[in-house]
Structure formats: structure tokens, C-alpha cells
Amino acid sequence: MIEKTVAEIAVALNAGDISSVELTQTYLDRITQFNGELNAYITVCADSALRQAKTADEKRAKGSNSPLLGVPLAHKDIFCTNGVTTTCGSRMLHNFVAPYDATVVEKFNDAGAVMLGKTNMDEFAMGSSNETSFFGPVKNPWDTKRVPGGSSGGSAVAVAADLCAMATGTDTGGSIRQPAAFCGITGFKPSYGRVSRWGMIAFASSLDQAGPLCKTAEDAALMTNVMAGLDKKDSTSIDKPVEDYTASLSNSLNGLKIGVPKQHFAEGLTAGVEQTIREALKEYENLGATITEIDLPNNHLSVSAYYVIAPAEASANLSRYDGVRYGYRCEDPADLEDMYKRTRSEGFGEEVKRRIMVGTYALSAGFYDAYYRKAQKIRRLIKNDFIDAFDEVDVIIGPTSPHTAFEIGTKTDPVTMYLEDIYTIAVNLAGLPGISIPAGMADGLPVGMHIVGSDFAEAKVLNVAHQFQQQTDWHQHKPTAFGKEN
């Protein structure tokens, strides 16, 4: 049962083949067995999960059958959960118990999903390998010497190793899609503003967006149906009706126009990934799609602009961690300034401090125009490239990452790590929906394919991903060491 998709689990629960309590216990047992090695979860909520599962079973017995009722999930530890620790992967919040639920958490609770626990992540979502977590690195179940990607690495591993049926994540520059690619699962970032950010600990507020990590595009549609929608508590959430994203999954792709950016098949892309994506594109041709090479002329500036905008916004957002109202405070402060400085220096890790410094510098007097304003202008150019491209094509497809999962400890230089997100970052800057799905294998490791749509084309992106998964079985490939039911 644990290897089944959310859609299949819903059928099994409805048919009475298994109860939510039994299923939840199975996942909890697997977490006990494997989490020591994989480090996917920071917090496991066994008792409350079993209580939620029992409630779900009772509701089902009374006739309720909503799609996620009784389905066990994991939340990235960036979402505030009432009464359960929310660390954001940081020492700063190692003891923080939010007095409220994030809107995303509330929506899954209302849908009857069972929360198994909170997953590991790069500290404050700043990383592409899950190595910056205060709670230690997460291991990739395909090869535990390798990273799972980041920052939603714990969620990606929990799905890939069947330590949950589905998980939430957040994506500021690729943090859902890149770990999904490295772990051989499906990860979807909806359009900016589609999902409420309320109760989601802020990193870069004009880029952050929550989304699902799961086994298939169909599951992503089921989860997005629950997550999406206007939230009056988030002034940037969009007042636009939520479609039923499962309704168009089966639409034919005959006549679909796919754009392939030449910049995504250039220097730096490894041969194995390139070959895998080119073969995947042939599947789309078999489905009746046409492939056109497109130009995103400012794509090469996306990483530079991002590393101004994201740190600038982070430096402002993270100024709230001052040791006064919640979280970590240093021992025996000499005075108020000493308390601020030592609290922040001891509470934050190296990468977080580095980004706060870069952001502070970019926003400091005399540098604003040269950095932040310049980056926002580049952001406009990047957005315009996409607008032009979507005049010609329906979706844009390329690799999610230039290579497969790399070994833990091998990328120690920050700039090298920042270039990890070279294909995903522009999508955040433009606020577009993007998904990564398994497209094949290279050197025994999963390769992710990146499908990007125009503003609010969530349904189209999920449809294009789903049709590929109807033709191929790459999404069913499992890491052998953890994939089998015990």
C-alpha cells in the first residue's frame, strides 16, 4: 500500500481495503525504521497522527469521502503548525512552537489529511542540497552518499522513500522542483500568489510559493486543489477562482506547442541529462506535440538578479529574529546590542548569515539603485522573455537541473551552489507555474524534466505532466533500499 499514489490510496480507503489508522501506522513504522539513516523528518507526530487517522476513519464511516481524507502527509518544517515545533531548519527556531496553523496546514486539516510530521530543510530554505540544516543533512534514498537537493529535501525524500504519501514544500528559486528531480518524484510550484503564504516562514516574499511534492502529476493536482485559493490573511494571494486541476488531466496533447529554450541545452548541461530530456521530448512528439526551439535571451542573468532580490528580501524578513519575542536568545548578554548580535550570530548558520550580509549590502545607502533596482529591472526583462515565448508556445520544457544528485560535501563554494538553480530561478522571478517530473535515469540516478506554463496555467502544466506519466513509468521507479514494503 505504501508505494501507492494518493489517488490510489483514496480508492483503497473508500473500498475499505485498508483504514487510515492502519496506513498511518505503516508509515510511522517506516519512519522509525529509516529516518535515522535518511534524516527526512525533524519532528514526527505519532500520537496526533493516529488521532487524526481515527477521526478520518470515523468520518468515512459516516459517508464522507473527500479525496485526501485519511491520507498521511508530511509538512515542510517551514509551515507553522499549532502546538508542534516549527524550526525552519534553524537553531534560531529550534524551540519555536507556533500558536497557530499556516493556511496551507489548515486547508489540509480541513480536507482530513493526516499529518505525520515536519520535514527537514535547508535553514530558512536557503540552499540547494539540504546541507545547511541545523538538524543535519538529508540523505538521498537512491544513494545515501548523495544530497537530495534542497531546500525541500526532507519532503522529497519522505515521498521518494515512502515515509509519507505526499508532502508540502516551498519554492523560492527551485526548492520544490530541484529536490523532486534529484529524488525521482513529482514536485510542483504553482504561480506566485496561487497558494497562501500565511504562516509560511518568509524567506523572499516576492518569490516564495508553496506547492506539493508527490508521486504523480495527478496527485499534485489533488493537492493543489486543496492548497490553492485566495486568503485574506495574505495580501499577495490572488483573487482568482480555483479550477478543479484534475478535470483537464486527460486532455489530449495533440497540437500542443512545446518550446525548448536553447539556453537550457547549453554549456554546463551533462550528457546523461541532455539525452534523457531529448528522449522524453520524443514521447511528446508521439503524443502529437510539436517542438520548437525558443530563445530566453536574458536567462543567463536570472541567477545574478535572484542573488540580489532574494537576499535583500531575506535580510528584511530575518531582521525579526532578535531574541526578544520568540526563538533562540544568547546566554548572558552584556547589553541590548550584544544580545541582538550574539543571538543572531549563534542562532543563524553560515549560509543564512552570508545572505543577510549580501542583502544588507545591496539595500544599504548608495547601493540601492546599482543592486536592488537594477535587479528588479532585469526581473522585468526575464518576465518579458517569457511573455514573448508564450506568444509562440503553450509550455516550455527542459531539464530541471544540469545534472543528477551530487555527493554530500562536494560543493562548498557558495557561488557554485547558487548555479544549481540555473534553470529554475527565472520561473520564480517571473512568478510562473513549473513542475519537475521524473523523465528517466542517468548513471543510476533520476533525471527531472521541467515543464513551465504561463501565468496561472496550472491546469495546462499538470495536464502536460500527467500525459507523459500515462506513456512512461519513470515515476514508478523506486530506490531499492527503501522502496519495498517490509
Next chain:
Amino acid sequence: MALDKSEVEKIAHLARLHISRTEAEGVMSRITDILALIDQMQTVNTDDIEPLAHPLDALQRLRADEVTEVIHYDDLQSLAPEARDGLYLVPKVIE
């Protein structure tokens, strides 16, 4: 653009971070590398380009000025490292 040590110290102070003497060198060189990456932006002319602050160019939504939330002081102050009688306690500011 390369940073010198005094600039690193100034930025650290603005960000309320403590950087020790032994760390300063490493921090300086890594931030200089990052600024070199960022400076690729300067290769493009953007004189007539309008900055993009929000990916959808959306404006802030307004709402009626109504009471929507009640503050639960006890719940919130129970999270604080030090709080008493409804106040957050910090080291003495004024002698």
C-alpha cells in the same frame, strides 16, 4: 566589486551580526565572490526598463478597517525567552 574589512564590519553591524576577527577574512572573500556573480547584471543596459517588484504587477489589496484578530497575549508571550506582566524583558537599555 571587492569588499575590504571595514566594509564587512559595517555591513555586519547594520545586519546586527557579530563577525569575529578570525571569520572576517573568509566572509569577505566569499561575499566578494557573490558580488562578482551579481555584477553580471551590469553588462545589460536597463535605462528604459520599468522595475518589476511583483511578478504579476499586482497592487496591494485593501480591505475595510475592521477588527479581524484578537491578540492572545498569554499564548504569544509564553514563546518569549523572557516575559513578565505582559512585557518582553531585555537587558537594561538606560542606566
